[in-house]
Amino acid sequence: MSILVNRNTHLLVQGITGQEGLFHTEKMVSYGTKVVAGITPGKGGEWVLSGKIPVFDSVKIAKNATGANATVIFVPARFAADAIFEAADAGMDLIICITEGVPVADMMRVRNFLDQKGVRLIGPNCPGLLTPGEAKVGIIPGNIAIPGNIGVVSRSGTLTYEVLYALKNLGMGVSTCVGIGGDPINGTNFIDTLMMFQEDPETEKIVLIGEIGGTDEEQAAEYISNHVTKPVAAFIAGRTAPPGKRMGHAGAIVQGGTGLAEDKIKALENAGVKVAQHPEEIPELL
Amino acid sequence: MKLHEYYSKRIFGEYGIPIPSGELAKTPQEAQKIAKKIGGAVVVKSQVLVGGRGKAGGIRVANTPREAFQHAEDILALTIKGLPVRMVLVDQAADIKKEIYLGITNDRSARKPVIMASAAGGVDIEEVAHKTPEKIIKCHIDPLMGLQSYQSRDLAAGIDLPRQHWRAFGKIALSLWQAYIGSDATLAEINPLVVTGEGELLAVDGKMVLDDNALFRHTDLEEFRDLDVEQEAEIQAREHDLSFIKLGGDIGCMVNGAGLAMTTMDIIKLFGGEPANFLDIGGGASAEKVAVALEIILSDPNVKAVLFNIFGGITRCDLVAKGILEALAKVKTNVPMVVRLVGTNAAEGRQLLKDADMETADTLAEAAKLAVAAAKG
Numbered sequence: 001m002s003i004l005v006n007r008n009t010h011l012l013v014q015g016i017t018g019q020e021g022l023f024h025t026e027k028m029v030s031y032g033t034k035v036v037a038g039i040t041p042g043k044g045g046e047w048v049l050s051g052k053i054p055v056f057d058s059v060k061i062a063k064n065a066t067g068a069n070a071t072v073i074f075v076p077a078r079f080a081a082d083a084i085f086e087a088a089d090a091g092m093d094l095i096i097c098i099t100e101g102v103p104v105a106d107m108m109r110v111r112n113f114l115d116q117k118g119v120r121l122i123g124p125n126c127p128g129l130l131t132p133g134e135a136k137v138g139i140i141p142g143n144i145a146i147p148g149n150i151g152v153v154s155r156s157g158t159l160t161y162e163v164l165y166a167l168k169n170l171g172m173g174v175s176t177c178v179g180i181g182g183d184p185i186n187g188t189n190f191i192d193t194l195m196m197f198q199e200d201p202e203t204e205k206i207v208l209i210g211e212i213g214g215t216d217e218e219q220a221a222e223y224i225s226n227h228v229t230k231p232v233a234a235f236i237a238g239r240t241a242p243p244g245k246r247m248g249h250a251g252a253i254v255q256g257g258t259g260l261a262e263d264k265i266k267a268l269e270n271a272g273v274k275v276a277q278h279p280e281e282i283p284e285l286l
Numbered sequence: 287m288k289l290h291e292y293y294s295k296r297i298f299g300e301y302g303i304p305i306p307s308g309e310l311a312k313t314p315q316e317a318q319k320i321a322k323k324i325g326g327a328v329v330v331k332s333q334v335l336v337g338g339r340g341k342a343g344g345i346r347v348a349n350t351p352r353e354a355f356q357h358a359e360d361i362l363a364l365t366i367k368g369l370p371v372r373m374v375l376v377d378q379a380a381d382i383k384k385e386i387y388l389g390i391t392n393d394r395s396a397r398k399p400v401i402m403a404s405a406a407g408g409v410d411i412e413e414v415a416h417k418t419p420e421k422i423i424k425c426h427i428d429p430l431m432g433l434q435s436y437q438s439r440d441l442a443a444g445i446d447l448p449r450q451h452w453r454a455f456g457k458i459a460l461s462l463w464q465a466y467i468g469s470d471a472t473l474a475e476i477n478p479l480v481v482t483g484e485g486e487l488l489a490v491d492g493k494m495v496l497d498d499n500a501l502f503r504h505t506d507l508e509e510f511r512d513l514d515v516e517q518e519a520e521i522q523a524r525e526h527d528l529s530f531i532k533l534g535g536d537i538g539c540m541v542n543g544a545g546l547a548m549t550t551m552d553i554i555k556l557f558g559g560e561p562a563n564f565l566d567i568g569g570g571a572s573a574e575k576v577a578v579a580l581e582i583i584l585s586d587p588n589v590k591a592v593l594f595n596i597f598g599g600i601t602r603c604d605l606v607a608k609g610i611l612e613a614l615a616k617v618k619t620n621v622p623m624v625v626r627l628v629g630t631n632a633a634e635g636r637q638l639l640k641d642a643d644m645e646t647a648d649t650l651a652e653a654a655k656l657a658v659a660a661a662k663g
Binding site: 027078101102103104143157159161184211212216251252261278280 | 397546
């Protein structure tokens with residue numbers, strides 16, 4: 001078991017003929033992910049990866065032709081909201097958006113629309129999902145994690161890779177790694193993911209990697225103290241970040257006294273979560 | 287991106303919000319001319335992107351054009367909170383009977399925009415929110431439906447605005463919402479929105495912050511970016527698509543990924559050092575990017591050591607190491623460097639750097655300790 005993606009995931013790639021889309025499709029396929037088709041409007045009928053994967057003009061056509069059950073989006077930021085709406089309208093119930101730089105107004109419309117439809121979105125501005133040994137959806141390097149019982153959820157990219165790699169070096173495996181993304185408005189938050197990990201029989205321990213900005217970690221802490229019985233270790237980045245500055249991620253900003261790392265750490269500790277001083281401490285806290 | 291008051295109000299005006307007649311002046315002569323054209327009392331307002339302009343003497347009332355000249359001359363010589371005043375707005379002075387606040391921003395946790403009004407206008411709204419939150423009336427806006435008329439009536443009633451102003455207030459609220467959405471703003475506020483002696487509503491001061499991610503839809507607004515509020519190095523970094531923020535310390539940081547970059551700053555501090563910057567060079571860490579980033583870091587004379595922390599996932603560490611060495615061949619410096627590479631082919635990468643006599647580290651903790659020691663000499 002695992003959450004969200006596994007060997008039964010039949011994946012579409014929106015923006016498959018773009019540079020990023022094609023590059024990462026190849027990585028996903030060589031990892032063993034079942035990529036069944038790609039979408040690039042205007043390029044329907046073409047094939048990529050030496051004729052292995054068909055390209056369709058729309059998500060609807062691709063879904064009907066292949067029976068795909070998830071889609072990953074690599075289109076440029078200005079087209080991302082449209083790509084998500086299209087996927088949701090075509091009846092995809094799991095959408096992973098890797099794209100960085102989506103306008104926040106677009107994301108608010110997307111999120112409110114998806115909530116009405118009951119569609120799950122991961123991201124945007126995220127590295128995607130990895131269920132080691134089964135499926136890699138997005139850009140997380142496949143070779144840095146091994147199968148196991150630790151669920152990882154994070155707002156960050158390379159910081160997460162760092163933790164995965166440290167776990168792997170100690171022989172500790174991962175059930176699923178979920179990159180929820182660094183934007184202020186995203187599709188799936190910590191609580192959604194914690195809920196799935198809590199219910200997943202294969203996940204025995206959880207790692208939560210947060211950062212400054214917003215109050216998602218505080219809300220997660222409250223959820224953990226009430227609903228999560230599995231041990232949780234955490235790391236929060238940005239203790240030294242100056243207020244009012246966006247630290248790379250659109251959502252990583254301390255504003256009007258909210259979003260501080262100290263508040264998040266305190267809330268998590270009060271919920272019984274072991275919080276690491278730096279990411280290399282995480283394996284020992286588990 | 288923050289917009290100046292004059293430009294925010296110009297946008298408000300385009301969306302039908304009543305604003306005072308006024309123009310921008312870059313010299314006292316221009317200010318005098320504008321004041322003469324307006325006739326009567328004017329307000330000379332410094333255009334700098336910080337709060338507290340009034341307290342700093344950056345907003346003054348002039349009763350004659352001659353006085354406007356004088357005030358403009360004084361204000362244009364000011365530096366407010368480190369920012370030089372380069373222009374003043376000369377506005378017709380309003381006959382203020384009542385000051386209210388009206389603003390829209392995004393409520394992150396509700397995932398919706400929120401419109402806020404308060405009868406306590408003209409003062410710092412964050413202070414009001416902190417001390418007397420009950421004085422702020424809030425209403426979430428469904429991003430798929432937009433602001434509804436009943437919502438602005440609720441706000442007007444909530445701040446005890448006399449009924450004769452409800453219609454005008456509702457029109458202004460709707461216009462503000464349209465300006466907010468139309469400009470991809472993350473903040474649009476009128477503070478104060480005044481009720482004049484003639485019983486009109488007028489947006490005397492305005493502020494807008496735009497979503498940087500949406501500027502591709504507003505390329506015409508990019509030229510209004512005020513570079514005075516940014517560090518030279520930050521401007522240079524943005525031109526090269528690097529994410530850089532200058533901090534006060536002496537250990538330069540070059541990292542791939544925003545979360546890892548923050549973590550690197552944190553761990554430097556944890557081991558007794560002070561980071562000089564936040565820098566995310568992005569995924570690939572090519573030689574060109576590393577070279578530009580290194581130049582930006584070293585342009586800060588306070589930097590006494592540089593810590594590279596690169597995770598090689600899809601980009602292999604040996605390629606990253608080659609990139610670093612190529613960059614160092616281009617950028618000559620005596621500043622000590624500590625490199626930590628981790629991930630795919632890390633051992634090969636480290637060997638390449640060791641062969642070139644560079645200090646390398648296996649763990650982040652070790653790298654931070656080495657960098658802190660190097661900075662202390």
